Amino acid sequence: MRDKIVAGNWKMNNDLAQTEDLLSNIKKLYKEKEGVRVIVAPSFTNLHHAFESLRELPVDVAAQNMNENSDGAYTGEVSGQMLTSIGIKTVILGHSERRAIYKETDELLAKKVNAALENDMEVIFCCGEELGERKTEKHFEVVKRQLEKGLFHVPEANWNKVVIAYEPVWAIGTGETASPEQAQEMHAFIRKTVAEKYGNEVANDVAILYGGSVKPGNAQEIFAKEDVDGGLIGGASLKAEDFMAIVEAF
Numbered sequence: 001m002r003d004k005i006v007a008g009n010w011k012m013n014n015d016l017a018q019t020e021d022l023l024s025n026i027k028k029l030y031k032e033k034e035g036v037r038v039i040v041a042p043s044f045t046n047l048h049h050a051f052e053s054l055r056e057l058p059v060d061v062a063a064q065n066m067n068e069n070s071d072g073a074y075t076g077e078v079s080g081q082m083l084t085s086i087g088i089k090t091v092i093l094g095h096s097e098r099r100a101i102y103k104e105t106d107e108l109l110a111k112k113v114n115a116a117l118e119n120d121m122e123v124i125f126c127c128g129e130e131l132g133e134r135k136t137e138k139h140f141e142v143v144k145r146q147l148e149k150g151l152f153h154v155p156e157a158n159w160n161k162v163v164i165a166y167e168p169v170w171a172i173g174t175g176e177t178a179s180p181e182q183a184q185e186m187h188a189f190i191r192k193t194v195a196e197k198y199g200n201e202v203a204n205d206v207a208i209l210y211g212g213s214v215k216p217g218n219a220q221e222i223f224a225k226e227d228v229d230g231g232l233i234g235g236a237s238l239k240a241e242d243f244m245a246i247v248e249a250f
């Protein structure tokens with residue numbers, strides 16, 4: 001049985017005081033929801049604080065990125081070892097903002113995935129097409145390439161550490177959501193693509209999250225789809241009430 005997950009990607013938002021505020025509101029509103037795993041991903045500077053603060057709750061804390069090397073002269077970078085040493089066991093990799101703004105390629109992401117797994121970390125691997133690619137009906141091809149080049153070198157034995165997040169770029173931060181049918185269609189395609197490579201057992205066990213303008217008002221109909229196992233939430237995860245309402249939507 002695969003996990004159901006609601007993960008909040010806080011992106012480059014919240015200084016320490018704002019982080020404390022959001023964490024305290026999450027703690028106030030948090031209600032355990034049977035079978036649903038909750039994850040929050042603050043920025044690097046607030047990871048340690050968030051981890052310590054959320055110790056009392058079954059809420060996991062994830063990083064939004066990490067470097068592909070183990071250590072050395074990489075000014076400004078953060079390694080997997082640094083993350084695990086403060087208790088962080090999950091990392092988001094391949095977010096479209098990292099791909100587009102910081103030019104992270106499929107090849108680089110494959111190395112980052114390896115570095116995370118070598119540190120025994122769980123990877124939330126993001127994929128998704130841009131608007132032009134959907135309009136020209138290349139979306140399946142693009143997502144398949146992202147999976148094949150960034151993720152499909154991972155040995156089958158490590159797939160229990162893999163979560164996939166489908167985030168159509170045109171739906172991120174735009175208020176425009178993929179319809180539940182569009183999400184289901186792509187999630188089913190992703191699961192089929194994983195099955196072709198690794199077999200049905202791996203494909204049935206991998207959680208596939210949807211991301212892109214998920215809000216309390218639309219979460220339920222998206223999560224109701226068979227192959228949608230949860231959400232990766234941006235804007236709405238910055239408000240504890242909205243984030244917890246999305247968790248409730250399961």
Ligand code: 13P
Pocket residue numbers: 009095167171172173174175211212213214232233234235236
């Ligand atoms: P929004 O929910 O703000 O559209 O962001 C989605 C996202 O990028 C999560 O990683």
